[in-house]
Amino acid sequence: MTGKLTNVVVAGLGGQGVLKASDILADVAVRAGFDVKKSEIKGMSQRGGSVSSDVRFGDAVFSPMVSPGEADFLLVLEPTQVEPHRHYLKPGGVLITPDAVNPEKLANKKSLNVALLGALSAHLPLPEAEWLAALREGFRPEFFEHNQQAFLSGRNGQKTGK
Amino acid sequence: MPSPKRQLLSGDEAIALAARDAGVALGTGYPGTPSTEILERFSELGGHGQWSPNEKVALEVALGAAFAGARAIVTMKHVGLNVAADPLFTVAYTGVSGGLVVISADDPGMASSQNEQDNRRYAVAAGVPMLEPADSQEAYDFVFAAFEISERWKLPVILRATTRVCHSYTIVQPRSPGGAAKPPHFERDIRGRVMIPAYARPAHKRLRQKLAEIQEWNETSSMNRVVKGGKQFGIITSGISFMHAREAAPKASMLKLGFTYPLPMKKIAKFAKGVDRCVVIEEGDPYLVDAIRAAGIAVEGKAEMYRFGELDVPRVRRILDHDVSAEPAKPPGKPPQLCDGCQYRLVFDSLRKRDCIVAGDIGCYTLGVLQPFEALDSCVCMGASLGVGLGLRHVLPPEQARRVVSVIGDSTFVHSGISGLVEMVYNPPPDGHVLIILDNATTAMTGHQEHPGTGRKLDHEPTNKLVIEDLVRSLGVKRVHVVEPRVGVNDFDRVLGECLASRELCVIIARRPCLLIVKRLRELEACECDTKEVK
Numbered sequence: 001m002t003g004k005l006t007n008v009v010v011a012g013l014g015g016q017g018v019l020k021a022s023d024i025l026a027d028v029a030v031r032a033g034f035d036v037k038k039s040e041i042k043g044m045s046q047r048g049g050s051v052s053s054d055v056r057f058g059d060a061v062f063s064p065m066v067s068p069g070e071a072d073f074l075l076v077l078e079p080t081q082v083e084p085h086r087h088y089l090k091p092g093g094v095l096i097t098p099d100a101v102n103p104e105k106l107a108n109k110k111s112l113n114v115a116l117l118g119a120l121s122a123h124l125p126l127p128e129a130e131w132l133a134a135l136r137e138g139f140r141p142e143f144f145e146h147n148q149q150a151f152l153s154g155r156n157g158q159k160t161g162k
Numbered sequence: 163m164p165s166p167k168r169q170l171l172s173g174d175e176a177i178a179l180a181a182r183d184a185g186v187a188l189g190t191g192y193p194g195t196p197s198t199e200i201l202e203r204f205s206e207l208g209g210h211g212q213w214s215p216n217e218k219v220a221l222e223v224a225l226g227a228a229f230a231g232a233r234a235i236v237t238m239k240h241v242g243l244n245v246a247a248d249p250l251f252t253v254a255y256t257g258v259s260g261g262l263v264v265i266s267a268d269d270p271g272m273a274s275s276q277n278e279q280d281n282r283r284y285a286v287a288a289g290v291p292m293l294e295p296a297d298s299q300e301a302y303d304f305v306f307a308a309f310e311i312s313e314r315w316k317l318p319v320i321l322r323a324t325t326r327v328c329h330s331y332t333i334v335q336p337r338s339p340g341g342a343a344k345p346p347h348f349e350r351d352i353r354g355r356v357m358i359p360a361y362a363r364p365a366h367k368r369l370r371q372k373l374a375e376i377q378e379w380n381e382t383s384s385m386n387r388v389v390k391g392g393k394q395f396g397i398i399t400s401g402i403s404f405m406h407a408r409e410a411a412p413k414a415s416m417l418k419l420g421f422t423y424p425l426p427m428k429k430i431a432k433f434a435k436g437v438d439r440c441v442v443i444e445e446g447d448p449y450l451v452d453a454i455r456a457a458g459i460a461v462e463g464k465a466e467m468y469r470f471g472e473l474d475v476p477r478v479r480r481i482l483d484h485d486v487s488a489e490p491a492k493p494p495g496k497p498p499q500l501c502d503g504c505q506y507r508l509v510f511d512s513l514r515k516r517d518c519i520v521a522g523d524i525g526c527y528t529l530g531v532l533q534p535f536e537a538l539d540s541c542v543c544m545g546a547s548l549g550v551g552l553g554l555r556h557v558l559p560p561e562q563a564r565r566v567v568s569v570i571g572d573s574t575f576v577h578s579g580i581s582g583l584v585e586m587v588y589n590p591p592p593d594g595h596v597l598i599i600l601d602n603a604t605t606a607m608t609g610h611q612e613h614p615g616t617g618r619k620l621d622h623e624p625t626n627k628l629v630i631e632d633l634v635r636s637l638g639v640k641r642v643h644v645v646e647p648r649v650g651v652n653d654f655d656r657v658l659g660e661c662l663a664s665r666e667l668c669v670i671i672a673r674r675p676c677l678l679i680v681k682r683l684r685e686l687e688a689c690e691c692d693t694k695e696v697k
Contacts, residue, residue, distance in 0.1 A: 013496060026331060030170050037297075038170070038331040041273045050495025062408040064297075064330035067475045068490070084495040 005058035006124065007066040011085040012077030014048045017113035021075065022053035024117060024134050029057035031130040039064035050084060075120050077113055096120055101154050111143075111150035118154025128155070166336040173327040176298035176334050177235075177265060178203035180305035183339040187232035187260075187346065188212075190220040192577060193608040194239030195274040196328035197267035201237050202611075205621050213611060213620045216544070216577040217242035221249045221264065228258035228318075229355065230346040233309055240268040240281045241543065245578065250318070251288045255365035256355045257316040257372075260346070261309040264290070268324045270445045271472035274607075276524065276541065278471075280446035285320050285423035289369050291376055292320040292423040293385065294401040298332040300420060306337075307385060307421075315372045322422075324445065326402040326472065377424035385420030386429060396437030398430060398454065398461065400444060403473050407443045410478040422450070427457045434459050441482060445473045500529045505674040506600055508647040509569070510535035512655040516662065518567045519558075521551035523579070525571035526607045526676075527600050544574050548582020548597065555591035564662065567596045573605035573613040576628060586667060587637050594666040596658070599630060602676040603683070610679050622686055634669045641668040648674070 008025060012018040019040055026038040040053035054066040071088040075096045082097060089095060098112060100119040106112065114135065121131055135147045171179065177200050181189060189204045189211040191197065205211035214220035217238040224234035238246060243266050250264065266284070269275040285292035293308055295301040301323060308319040353361045380386070391414045399407050400419040407416065417433040419425070434440040434454075441462040442451040451463035464481045467489075473481075480489070500507055510530040513520055514537040522528060522538035523546060531538035540550050551568030558566065570579045579599075586595055605611040612618040617627030634642050641664060647654040654672060661668035675683055 014498070026170055030168075030333065036170060036331075036333060039326060040329055041325070048496070048501065049498035052495075061332075062405045063475050064326060064332065064402075064405065065474050080496070084493040087490075087493060 005056055005061060006073075007071045007090075008055045008073045008075065008120070009052055009066050009071045009085060009088045010055065010075045010077075011050070011052040011081045012113075013081065014051050016051075016077045017110070018051045018077060019053055020138070021077070021113040021117055022055050024114070024131075024138050025055050025120070026057075027134040027138060028126045028130045029055070031134065032126045034058060035061045037061045037064040050081060052081075052085060073120055073123065075116055077116060094123060101150075101157060105153045105157075106150055108146045108150070111146050114147045115150040115154035118151040119157065121151070121155050165338060168333055168335050170331050171298045171302075171334045172199065172329055172331050173295065173298050173301040173323055174199035174267075174329070175203050176302040177237075177305055177321070177323070178207060178209070179334070179336055180302040181235050182207040182209045183337060184306055184309055185233055185340055186235050188224060188227040188234045189237065190214050190223045190234070191237035191265075192217045192220055192242055192245075193573075193605050193611040194242050194267070195608055196269060196323075196325045197237045197239045197242070197265060198608045198611065199328075200235075200265060200267075201620060204235075211620050213613060215614055217246040218248060221246040221253075224262060224264075225249060225253055225258065225318075227346070228260040228262035228312075230348055231260040231344060232346045233261040233263075235263045235265060235305075237265045238267070239275065240266055240279055241275060241277065242266075243281055243284055244279075245544070247284065247288070250284065250290065252357050252362075253318050254289045254369050255357055255362055257365075257368075258312065258318060259316065259349065259351075260344075261312040262318040263305065263308040263312060263321055264318055265321045265323065267328050268322060268446070270324055273325050276543065278446065280449060281320070281322055282422065282449045283447065285322070286449075289373055290318050290320050290423070291315070291373075291421070292322055293420060294322050294422050295327055295420065296401050296404045296418070297327065297330070298334045301327060302334050302336065304385070304420065306340075311376070315376060317369075317372060320423075322401075324402055324472075330402075373424050377426070380421050380424060380426040381428050383421050383426065386426050387418050387420070388433060389416040389418060391415035393436065394438045396433060396440045398433065398440065398442045398450065400450065403443045403445050403478070406473050406475045406478045409475045411482060419450070425450070425453055427454075427459075430454055431457070431459050434461055443473070443478055443481060497532060498529060499532060500526065500535075501677060503649075503677055505602070505647040505672065506530060507535075508649065508654055509598065509600065509672055510537040512658050513537045513567060513569070515655070516565070516658065518565050518662075519554060519562065521547045521554060521566065521568045523547035523568075523570040523574050524607075525574050525600075525605075526602075527569065527571055528607075530569075538569070545570070545578030545582055547574075548579055548586060551597070552582070552586055552589070552591060552595060555593065555595050556589075560593060563591065564593050564665070567598060567658075567662075569598045569600065571606075572599060572601040572603065572615045572630065573611075575599050575630065576614050580633070583634065583637060583639075583669075587639060590667055594664060594668065596661045597669045598658075599669065599671045601630060601671050601673040602679075603673075604676050604679050606676045606678070610676065610682075618686070622682075624690060631669075631671055634671075639667050639669050641666050642671070643668070644671045644673055646674050647672050 034057040201211040224236040227234035547568040
């Protein structure tokens with residue numbers, strides 16, 4: 001493996017915006033100039049089952065999948081999905097759960113995925129401007145304001161230790 | 163002209179973009195995970211993409227386009243190629259005038275399939291050249307290569323992808339869209355395209371001759387490349403397995419095969435000779451390793467336990483280490499289930515309550531097998547509910563036979579249930595039969611695609627509509643009921659009871675649009691009303 005890789009696993013249940021969150025993260029990493037791969041399993045999982053998506057970025061990425069025990073970050077949108085995915089986290093890796101955001105600060109509950117991305121972003125070498133650009137282009141224009149607010153609330157909450 | 167922008171694309175999206183950029187005149191297919199997004203994206207990009215009732219028809223329509231000199235693609239999941247296998251084997255004989263690329267999206271590990279068959283076997287069995295991309299850039303580039311091969315040797319070409327290629331997103335540098343495609347034109351070639359035995363015998367010889375030429379050409383193809391590493395250790399691999407192997411053994415020499423039928427055996431032999439230890443890393447069946455060994459080249463394969471499921475980096479490490487100890491079990495996630503409020507819940511409640519023997523089929527409703535219903539007794543392939551239900555009815559003792567019901571979805575019925583229904587009418591079991599068609603007005607499981615029964619095309623534009631009850635009646639079925647299953651109303655259960663007691667041939671169409679498309683349907687209908695007013 002050449003250079004350092006960042007491995008992120010995003011998990012939750014079908015319909016929660018897991019894949020959307022990983023799309024945004026991957027988009028930001030591309031904008032920041034990294035090699036990026038993202039992998040997910042669709043199909044049966046659409047019907048409310050467990051869904052997870054792997055995002056890897058760095059100088060050169062080969063396998064699109066994060067191996068168990070090698071995730072630097074595990075972002076989980078639904079508390080029941082922590083245990084089924086915990087084995088992906090490396091020793092000392094960072095687990096981010098809905099506890100990382102204060103639900104009262106979210107103008108729209110549906111932006112939990114974006115708020116958790118905000119919390120994740122505080123740990124990553126990706127510029128805030130690229131995050132906001134990805135959020136602006138990744139959703140319908142009318143959602144941007146809520147998403148920006150959710151993202152910043154997650155990002156700043158994380159920085160100040162909530 | 164500036165070169166197009168780098169994009170993060172899934173393998174499916176990359177294939178669609180390449181098809182558009184390569185001037186494909188017609189894309190056909192039937193939805194199936196992990197292939198579905200190819201035609202959808204192709205259509206969004208402005209390509210002419212259309213769903214066919216099933217993969218056999220899709221391949222035949224694409225073939226017609228290729229006979230006319232156009233470039234055509236046909237997309238399907240691995241099991242779809244079973245349905246399309248009949249034309250495939252003979253198209254290898256007739257060949258094509260334009261370009262024909264058959265995209266087979268395999269599902270090792272069965273993320274959303276009923277088996278994990280390895281379609282590389284089809285390339286060998288039918289004698290059709292095959293390319294295997296490892297990421298989205300290759301998926302994009304190999305579409306162009308597939309057309310070049312198809313047009314040079316006038317043969318169909320299989321582009322075989324897998325779930326992790328189709329559904330992984332990697333960076334693609336697209337080309338500028340190519341020059342204008344040649345205008346389609348019919349040239350008569352009776353001996354080449356009419357496969358009566360007298361013309362098919364020389365056609366088979368032509369095919370083998372072409373394959374021999376292609377094999378020689380493949381020896382120097384850039385689609386098979388060597389990644390230089392140490393001399394002690396070499397890996398021969400293809401598809402996504404290459405990516406896992408690169409990560410698991412970064413210092414190994416690699417022969418990465420992209421053009422995997424007919425195999426470049428001289429190149430393989432040279433590579434194997436040049437390293438002290440040579441291991442074949444491939445997902446699924448031992449296709450490469452068997453072929454390479456049959457050519458007299460000594461290589462290591464994988465233990466049988468790695469034939470099952472997908473490969474990943476840890477599994478490749480284990481194969482290289484000869485580790486056959488038990489693999490760590492994955493913690494169970496939450497299984498999928500029928501949506502809350504899904505009309506099928508009521509149907510399966512009734513079937514369970516009446517202790518029916520249920521021959522099931524492929525779709526969302528296959529989830530009726532899980533708790534709390536456990537109301538499905540078989541699920542084999544698209545359309546099998548009809549035949550299996552009838553066979554059970556024919557031989558079971560009467561008290562059991564009378565409880566047998568076939569259950570099939572609307573899209574699956576159109577795909578391959580109609581022939582089964584003809585069988586029901588032609589060979590009725592002594593106590594009749596009950597067929598339930600679950601009509602939710604969409605192909606739900608694969609992400610809500612249109613089909614002939616919805617009256618809308620792939621791009622949701624209106625077209626002629628197949629009316630299922632009219633079709634059923636036209637075949638001579640007397641008892642045809644259309645029922646809307648609704649909570650608090652027991653119409654469905656009552657009709658089911660009457661049909662089971664009737665000992666006649668009965669078809670119940672349980673009709674209610676899938677909850678997940680109700681909003682889209684309303685928008686489409688409103689839009690159509692507007693158009694009508696303008697006219």
